[in-house]
Amino acid sequence: xxxxxxxxxxxxxxxxxxxxxxxxxxxxxxxxxxxxxxxxxxxxxxxxxxxxxxxxxxxxxxxxxxxxxxxxxxxxxxxxxxxxxxxxxxxxxxxxxxxxxxxxxxxxxxxxxxxxxxxxxxx
Numbered sequence: 237x238x239x240x241x242x243x244x245x246x247x248x249x250x251x252x253x254x255x256x257x258x259x260x261x262x263x264x265x266x267x268x269x270x271x272x273x274x275x276x277x278x279x280x281x282x283x284x285x286x287x288x289x290x291x292x293x294x295x296x297x298x299x300x301x302x303x304x305x306x307x308x309x310x311x312x313x314x315x316x317x318x319x320x321x322x323x324x325x326x327x328x329x330x331x332x333x334x335x336x337x338x339x340x341x342x343x344x345x346x347x348x349x350x351x352x353x354x355x356x357x358x359x
Contacts, residue, residue: 239262239264240283241273245290257352265282277310284314301334316335316336316338319340
């Protein structure tokens with residue numbers, strides 16, 4: 237299917253998302269910080285990115301989403317923010333940074349895969 241990047245510092249969340257994606261035939265690459273994630277996406281050019289908001293380092297997920305959406309090389313790669321930040325203002329801000337979707341953790345497998353497939357034009 238598709239190569240998907242997960243930018244997530246929680247090993248548990250990363251493992252859960254990886255399992256969901258692999259069950260549906262996707263290849264997974266991952267990074268544990270926003271800075272590492274931006275570099276990974278630029279290097280590997282995945283079909284889609286799952287982005288956490290609260291990440292270690294100087295950059296958060298909102299900033300990483302903005303960096304990817306503003307870079308001509310990566311601007312066509314859809315980003316889905318998946319965060320514990322459940323306020324409507326967080327969702328609006330994430331979308332303003334260039335995210336194509338915003339989901340609150342923990343998403344159901346059906347909902348996550350459905351939104352990924354929709355953005356990738358699958359099924």
